[in-house]
Amino acid sequence: MSQKNNCEFCQIIGKKINAKRIFEDAKVLAxxxxxxxxxxxxxxxPKEHFSIIEQVPDYLIAHLSKIVNKISIAVFEILQAKGTxxxxxxGVAAGxxxxxxxxxxxxxxxxxxxxxxxxxxxxxxxQMSTIELKLKEESKGIGEFEKEERKPVKLDSEIxxxxxxxxxxxxQLNRIP
Amino acid sequence: MVTEEDVANMSxxxxxxxxxxxxxxxxxxxxxxxxxKIYEDDKVLAxxxxxxxxPGHILLLTKEHYQIxxxxxxxxISHMFMVAKAISHACxxxxxVQGTNIFIANGTLAGQKASHFMLHIIPRMNTDGLKIFxxxxxxxxxxxxxxxxAGLSNKINELFGIKTEEPIVLDRKTEKIGExxxxxxxxxxxxxxxxxxxxxxxxxxxxxxxxGIDLDxxxxxxxxxxxxK
Numbered sequence: 001m002s003q004k005n006n007c008e009f010c011q012i013i014g015k016k017i018n019a020k021r022i023f024e025d026a027k028v029l030a031x032x033x034x035x036x037x038x039x040x041x042x043x044x045x046p047k048e049h050f051s052i053i054e055q056v057p058d059y060l061i062a063h064l065s066k067i068v069n070k071i072s073i074a075v076f077e078i079l080q081a082k083g084t085x086x087x088x089x090x091g092v093a094a095g096x097x098x099x100x101x102x103x104x105x106x107x108x109x110x111x112x113x114x115x116x117x118x119x120x121x122x123x124x125x126x127q128m129s130t131i132e133l134k135l136k137e138e139s140k141g142i143g144e145f146e147k148e149e150r151k152p153v154k155l156d157s158e159i160x161x162x163x164x165x166x167x168x169x170x171x172q173l174n175r176i177p
Numbered sequence: 178m179v180t181e182e183d184v185a186n187m188s189x190x191x192x193x194x195x196x197x198x199x200x201x202x203x204x205x206x207x208x209x210x211x212x213x214k215i216y217e218d219d220k221v222l223a224x225x226x227x228x229x230x231x232p233g234h235i236l237l238l239t240k241e242h243y244q245i246x247x248x249x250x251x252x253x254i255s256h257m258f259m260v261a262k263a264i265s266h267a268c269x270x271x272x273x274v275q276g277t278n279i280f281i282a283n284g285t286l287a288g289q290k291a292s293h294f295m296l297h298i299i300p301r302m303n304t305d306g307l308k309i310f311x312x313x314x315x316x317x318x319x320x321x322x323x324x325x326x327a328g329l330s331n332k333i334n335e336l337f338g339i340k341t342e343e344p345i346v347l348d349r350k351t352e353k354i355g356e357x358x359x360x361x362x363x364x365x366x367x368x369x370x371x372x373x374x375x376x377x378x379x380x381x382x383x384x385x386x387x388x389g390i391d392l393d394x395x396x397x398x399x400x401x402x403x404x405x406k
Contacts, residue, residue: 083289
């Protein structure tokens with residue numbers, strides 16, 4: 001919880017800090033980056049606080065990706081961008097600055113002075129094969145995804161709602177002398 | 178040999194077929210070209226990049242030939258991201274790296290090199306010296322970002338079929354934004370004559386004279402023909 005209280009983006013989500021909101025639903029929020037790398041630099045984040053992608057449940061990743069796609073279309077059309085870059089910085093080593101997981105959507109135009117071109121490395125056949133084997137071993141388990149939110153979670157929120165209603169009714173009753 | 182004229186006369190379906198034939202990644206997927214496969218299912222294939230940014234650089238490809246992200250149906254894109262998450266996790270565990278970058282280049286200007294849509298998963302170490310993913314910071318004028326916010330927010334709501342309360346007023350707003358943006362461009366590049374509705378600009382991009390098929394042309398084509406819900 002302390003992580004959440006210190007998180008700038010949790011405070012933006014909770015409307016304690018102002019931001020330029022672009023899209024919002026029950027689970028996600030898209031804003032214009034307060035510290036942009038170019039005009040129209042968008043951050044899309046889950047409302048719940050996660051630090052890295054591994055913590056984000058699959059169904060939320062799926063939901064986020066659909067919205068990324070729509071935002072990307074809107075960027076092409078409204079900002080007349082000639083391209084978009086989608087970037088996730090996962091971990092401090094990967095350039096992550098905030099500990100709230102987010103997806104960057106960066107509109108690209110001619111001569112925008114941004115550059116995401118890397119210098120290709122040459123690895124020996126042996127190095128490549130070792131990496132291949134290691135990754136293949138770890139990737140064996142991939143294939144089962146939690147495509148929907150677990151039901152008990154939904155039930156909990158329903159119960160909460162009912163509780164609130166009941167409390168409200170009880171309060172009403174209490175008011176009647 | 179296919180001439181430029183032939184390409185111009187082709188239907189979108191024929192264009193796609195032609196691109197498929199010329200696409201190295203489609204050959205990798207069909208197995209005609211050898212690759213180091215990491216993961217495969219009915220929708221996606223993950224392979225090791227032969228020109229990696231870092232050791233363990235993975236390309237996650239859609240099996241279907243798509244050029245840019247807007248072409249991909251929702252279920253495929255969400256499947257792709259879920260696989261990307263799982264592969265990122267596998268990278269952390271198998272290669273003992275400290276982080277990963279998940280990166281998409283959409284359009285040649287964004288650094289896309291192949292005409293096959295792909296997602297990069299790049300393992301990262303503190304000491305790897307790869308600086309391109311540290312984003313620079315720029316200051317953008319308040320009024321410009323407000324225009325961008327209003328324009329994007331209207332368009333995204335439109336794409337999701339969410340009706341805004343006063344659609345007519347909002348429509349006018351977006352028109353204004355388009356004009357203002359172009360006015361800015363006029364001041365920036367005085368030699369570029371920009372038409373009000375932006376039609377001439379799209380034609381200009383055709384004039385660039387690339388032989389073969391330009392990604393931007395296709396993205397423009399798709400966006401134009403996107404069925405509006």
